[in-house]
Amino acid sequence: MNQLLSAVINGVATGVPLFLVASGFTLIYGVMGVLNFAHGAFFMFGAYCFAVMLAGQALSLPLFLLYALGAAAVIAVLGVLSERLVFARLYNSGHMINLLAAYALMLMLIGLSILIFGTTTYHVPRPSPFRGAVHIGTVPVPAYNLFVIAAGLVVAAGLWFLLNKSGLGMKIRAVAHDRTTARALGVRAPLVGMGVFALGCALAGLAGALDSPMISVAQGMDATFAIQFFVVVIIGGLGSTWGALFASLLVGLMESLLVYYAPAWSQYGMYILVVFVLLLRPQGLFVRGPAITHS
Amino acid sequence: MALVLGLASCGGQDDNSGESGNPITIGVLGPISGAFADAGLNYRQGAQIAADQINARGGVLGRQLKVEAKDTAAGPQEASQAVRDFVSSGTNFLIGELSSANCLADAPLVDQLDAVFITGICSVEELTGQAGQAAPYSRTFRAGATSSANIVAMADAIGRRFPQVTTYDSFAFDYVTGHLQWDQYVQAYADNGKPITVGKDLWVPMDQQNYGSQISVLATASTEGEHKGLYIGTYGAGTASFLQQAEPYDFLKNYEVVVTPGGYYPVARDLNGSAPLVWNGYEYNWAAYDTPENDAFVADFEALAGKKPITWSYVSYVAVLAYAAAIEKAGSDSPADVAAALAGIAFASPQGEYLIDAVTHNGSANIVLMETEGDPNDPERVRMLETIVIPYTDTVTFNF
């Protein structure tokens, strides 16, 4: 029972940054039809920026959050630059060209990160209230994990509110449904697209910042994430934020539980799930209609 | 990526053969990008220091030494291509590599292409001759320790220092070398007549960074005062992640000794003062040798890199020293002559006289055992509590 609780909390804590990254990715695809291959690189940049800002100090919670949002803002700007310079010209060029462009962007960002941040590993300390472990019954759980879960839920709620309850969200969804119709109705689709790209990248950057105390901020961290969030969008369905949340938690939990109950399977469990989803419901669990349609 | 490669291999192509006056280029193979980019950087820096020092003394055969690097992070394919690219541009003297898979791809290729290769870090035994047997590759040399020498030396020394620790938990990368090293460690205790029992042994995939589940298993598997040891079989970013994720549980204090084979100093340095106390065994630390050669190496390296040198820097440095000595001895820069000169060569190095065995192609690498912990007040944020040098001659007796 002890281990189960620990594994569950760990799984959810792993799933949250995954959700933040995947939701940004799926939002960008849903609205702009672009598969942002470079998304993991934005995650890495967010973690690096955050690490550099903190310079190894353990901050108080408000400062920690402020810096994390600051890192997200920097990545949002980076996202806008990328969108303007790379994707804005390629909207009508088809999936293949966009994919190649995103891949090229990813390589550039990785090279840039080596130039700017070097090859050392950055250490990000947890904020001071959350350095130790909390005991739930007899089970020790790192306090920071609980914080990350809470932060993720707040962001998820904020995203839901933005998309479903605000004027901007309505425009975003209109452009996602049918770009031409939205434009005919007076929605400034290019501006909405840019805004969504910035938002998606900001989410990835925020995920990087929040995740950084738990993993090594170093070269190659984008790769470790990339596979996982692709899995998440396949399972949850491209374009669905709920799908991203559900699938992220599912992947995080599954990995965590498998490591405890069946370690030999822990690396493959994710892929088996992907196979099932692709066989039975290829568009993803939360998406209606055929797979990959975008006007 | 293109930017980085451009910067790393700036300096154009050069012809190694022919007239004096033309520089001799040393080709460095290693990861410049990816999770182990720090290794590639240290290889290049170590080699550069050697080249600078040698050039300041007039070079080799009156010619200057140049260092060029290529990225082999992507694996054996990329490594083979890098070897071909080096040789076709006239660079026949190669050093480096981190992964054994890459080394095993490079070694036969180097033989084929009339080049020479010195590795310091690839730990796989089959690259050179073992137990006195002849080297399998005529052009590959090892200026470093084998994995087994490292592990066995560690087991011996730790076993003697902590005789009451008879149970070990282990947390290691789930790959061939990871399993091999752990098995060797356990076996070494048995061979010494003091077998250890294995408590929990946990394996993690190399490309995964999330160890929460394993750590919580470990955290609840040990209590203070049990005379247990912990073996950490990860390295680099993996070890850093493990320690970072373990921090809130604060369970490392439950172990009487924490050991890791391979480098710990760079990890401790990156942990910015919060690194826990760990024993590790590898091939070098900057405080291991009190010689003028080592002082010069450390000073020059710090001037170039802004940090102290580590094992990765040292083995590259030694490899270039080896090439310089061999080229001088051979009196020519033809790869065949240089390879012949490398076999059985002796030259001065920070650890004293360094020898490369003529038959096995193994270098006289010492094993350096270190007790290290983080120190927020140190300029490098690391304090080295104890350093034990196990000379090569002692390690030879461990080999079966």
Add this chain to the structure above:
Amino acid sequence: MTARPVAPEVPVLETRAVSKSYYGAPAVIDLSVTVLRGETLAIIGPNGAGKSTYFGLIAGEHATGGGGSILFNGVDITHWSAHRRAQAGMSRTFQVARLFTSRRVIECLQIAAAAKRNGHRSCLRDFRRFATGDQDHIERIMAGLGLAGLEDVRAGNLAQGDRKRLELAMAMVQRPALLLLDEPTAGMSTEDCLLTVDTLKGIQRADPDLTIVMTGHDMDVLFAVARRIVLMAEGRQVMDGTPEEVGSSQIARKVYLGDEHV
């Protein structure tokens, strides 16, 4: 832009000598037309006359080639993008109705209403709040266009006639100053066409200030609804008059049937 009152003598739409060529072949040549407030104009002509191109120039689908300008309520909109023109008060429908097929009818209308309402300053206003403000307006338009009772049907599941009507409703919900209708009865049954004629006449009655510009092939419908016809042939304007004048003219017959039949 629609908030500013415009003097009645300022034409709602004015094209001055607009031209458009495709790869050297001219599609529209030197077309100047002035449309006053409240007029209903239909642009007709045989296939290849250039009416679709001309319509596209007005709507902002294509850019004009060389010289010529388009003015909307006195403002030069020649280089404005389509969505900017929509924001300014030009709503349009398409030959194949463009809807949000995965959303329900009521949602399509709510989006259409809100899209217009929002400037980028009001980014974060609650969608539901202002949607209810528009609810009466939406309901009235639905009733007027025969869509009452279809609120919760998925737009993609509507019958053809209803789809065109929904599209028209989405345009009307935006309270346009100028309504552009591209083939308003394309693909419709005779019954639906008659219904559409009645609908459009109802719109004209309800909003006499609304200016309508239509194009299409269904002469019966266009002639019944429009009060002014512009006839195009080979890219040029050939005639401009009332439906009776154009319907009985020799020129029109010549354009449509060719010289021999006159």
